[in-house]
Amino acid sequence: MTARPVRIDQVIPSIVERDAVSHHTLEAQRVLHSMGFVSEIYACSMGPGLAGRVHPLSELPRHEPDRQWVCYQASIGSPAADAVVSHPGLKLVDYHNISPSDLVERWMPQLGAELRLGRRQLGELAPLVELGFADSEFNRAELEQAGYGDTMVAPLMVDTANFYSAPDPHVVRRLETARAHGGHDWLFVGQMLPHKAHHDVVKALACARKIFDPQARLHLVGRESCAAYAAAVRSFVSALGLDDAVEFVGSVSPGELAAYYTNADVLVCCSDHEGFCVPLLEAMHHRLPVVAYGVTAVPETLLDAGIVLPAKSPVLVAAAVQRVLTDRALHDSLVDAGLRRARSFTVEGARRAFTRAIEHVLQAT
């Protein structure tokens, strides 16, 4: 039996503020501290606000392999994975999914290469890792497919700041003024990246305005992380004559985000790939019904608390939104189911699952 480690350090490629995986890593550090371990976070790059809380990867200690474990937060290709591979201590992988490169390659060749590298590194780590845990069953299955022997689900420790922030009154006032002229408000929240398929939501809105709801509006909340794709979506909106109907909100504060959630009528998600999709959870918490394309981890995150579509033809998405907005009984049942689903994801529950994962390895070794 291996001795109980003194420290369990975490390695993450990049850690920044207001990012789901980064927040999860910081929460995991708290859990590890509460379990009595020394635990530091090491990253290749870090946001300015995290200086002092996170160390450069080059400082990752590796003096006492029997007493030092390392947990890798895997979400993209990175030199950090190589540091974990070469680390002499016991290794854990916490997997948050790596988007398929073909979804972004055309727009972001560099990111595509990093994603391919990430998949390769995930495979390289498989035989070296004691336990692979993932934040969804979908992700756990991918670990298994990549050759990981021992796997389990430990949900994402979600940043609940967005759940309980008071809606920004200025945004609320502006949205209410727009609503006074009629039409429903669609919302999508997520970084403007190609695999989030904002353009498919715009297509659905165009169909909805033509067939069902001529005054429908769409609010796209999230950082424009791919300039070329964002420019294409903006041009697309202009080409369709929807400049007045689509708002490119960008990155927002928790209060502003809460204002969008509370004032929208429906969250529409046409993403081609989601490893978990925190905005679905946030929408459900804010009593917002969800219409989503049911791929990757989306059906698992929503269960029966949203309309999960098997395809995303624009007319089908538009028709689903229209049904949710006009069928009161369906609307209310989705809101109730969403609230129940959102409440099932608690930070405390996720912390317990993470603790169980660590204890599982301690017992196994």
Next chain:
Amino acid sequence: MTSEVVAEIEAQVRQMRANGQVPPELEGDLDKCFEEVAEASLFGAASLRDGDFGPDASHPTSGLADRPSFAQLRRQATAAARRQLGPSLRRLERRASLAAARLGEVASIRVHVTVDHLERLATSSQRASRVLAAARPGGSAASVAGALHPLVEGPLLAWVIERLSAAPKGTRDPARVVLHAECGDGRVVEALAARGFNVRGVDPHAPVRSDGDTRIVAAGALEFLGATQGGTLDGLVLTGVVDCLRPGEGRVLAQLAARCLAPGGVVVLVSARPEAVVALDPVAADLAHRRPLHPVTWCHLLARYGLSVLEVFEPEASEPDVFAVSAQRPTSALLAGEGSA
């Protein structure tokens, strides 16, 4: 329950299509429209990148052509290497921050610099790409020097042309006869030719780079200058070779330059700073390795072989780790030992 609702919605859509409530071309037109704007956007982004950092879209490190290498860069540009990149790269990073701001990728130019950022920069800047590539663990001093091999463009190119123009026009050829050694892809040769110089280039890799341009000859700088008749050049531009000099080669090069220049002829050399190369790869600090020389050393060597009117140009804003030195062969007195070196 929701699966039943989805089935109902699907049935409703089928019915609407059958009834003609959905214009038949609607979805196809939307797809086509997005593809058109997508192509335009991708083309525009590539153009903007190239416009910001140089026109050479065909260069293997620019635009979309170099997909696999980015993964290698990401793996190999370690934090330690990043720390060694020095002020040169920080300046380049600021350029990339500005470019990112112009592209609308960030709201502020005060971007926190990360490895990701360096790699983003490498997609747009040939020089940054070469510096990053050279920062790989185990890179030799020669490869590091190659990475810093300066691009002669902007203010630097203007200065080179100004200095060459100081030479009197040749007696045998109405245009000034200029040789560029080592000329790389020949862009300086083209720039000088466009300004009326009778220019030729030599480069050891010319067959790969010259695209059949007969003005460019495949040869090493030392080899070609050694075979050049003395006193026949009105101008001599030295790049590349001056970044990777073996011990003693600086002296030989200065001697050859002095011999080949006609009276009044001007030599201009553009080099990486040795301290920048050493910062990237400490092995280059060992005097036994290939490396560039300090501008003061060049002034000393060129003066030693009879050249005068020494000038040093340091284009800090555009190329902080690059300098240029020029010198002119006096018109009134022939160098001692000319033709016998």
